[in-house]
Amino acid sequence: MDFTGGGGGGGGSGGGATLSEMYQSARRMLLSARDGVARVERLASAPSSSSYSSAPLVGGVGDPAAADEVRREVTQIRGLCAQMDRLWRSIPAKGQRDLWKRKVEQLSEEVDSLKETLDRHSLRQKKRILEAKERAELFERANGKSSHVLRIFDDEAQAMQSARSSSRMLEEAYDTGVAILHKYADQRDRLKSAQRKALDILNTVGLSSSVLKLIERRHRVDKWIAYAGMIITVTVMFVFWRLTH
Numbered sequence: 001m002d003f004t005g006g007g008g009g010g011g012g013s014g015g016g017a018t019l020s021e022m023y024q025s026a027r028r029m030l031l032s033a034r035d036g037v038a039r040v041e042r043l044a045s046a047p048s049s050s051s052y053s054s055a056p057l058v059g060g061v062g063d064p065a066a067a068d069e070v071r072r073e074v075t076q077i078r079g080l081c082a083q084m085d086r087l088w089r090s091i092p093a094k095g096q097r098d099l100w101k102r103k104v105e106q107l108s109e110e111v112d113s114l115k116e117t118l119d120r121h122s123l124r125q126k127k128r129i130l131e132a133k134e135r136a137e138l139f140e141r142a143n144g145k146s147s148h149v150l151r152i153f154d155d156e157a158q159a160m161q162s163a164r165s166s167s168r169m170l171e172e173a174y175d176t177g178v179a180i181l182h183k184y185a186d187q188r189d190r191l192k193s194a195q196r197k198a199l200d201i202l203n204t205v206g207l208s209s210s211v212l213k214l215i216e217r218r219h220r221v222d223k224w225i226a227y228a229g230m231i232i233t234v235t236v237m238f239v240f241w242r243l244t245h
Helices: 019-045 064-088 094-143 149-242
Strands: none
Touching: 019 064, 019 094, 064 094, 064 149, 094 149
């Protein structure tokens, strides 16, 4: 079953991509995002140390750029889910429609779960950075040798803040796109309803016109039959009168 959707979706799906192609693209992106989350968490859990300070650093600070990339993939998958949610509703066959509904809903649940995992990771990273800064400040007060460590974690905190800002912007763009798609879907349904009503009216008008034409034609035939009957009757009476006189 091949259903084509209009508009661009991101993540390898362009205008004219079919529902099946969009689903396969979203599944590939979901696998990539899962690998990205696992990689980000692995980097975050790896112990790190600084050669500039004797302060113990428990756990790494991860890779904000990698986390930001995963967030972009998650946002793209959610955009594809929004497009597929609009497309499966237009499938005429109920069996196929129910099948694609289950597939799209399952994919949406998986990507939402992945987003929650990424959000929890971001919160843990923020907490780790704050704790590391507090430890660095304690060591700086103790021996005055941790200023470089503080600068490192300031840079990491700024990077995390930038990643969160980018994530918020992507989510806002996604929500705006979903709202536009739903608006277009509602407009399309209203237009279809208006089109059906217009066709019904045209069919009714066409039928009434045909009936009127048929009545007028029958009226003309009846009129000519009456005239012909009158002429024939007068002729017969005239012939009969001539024969009898």
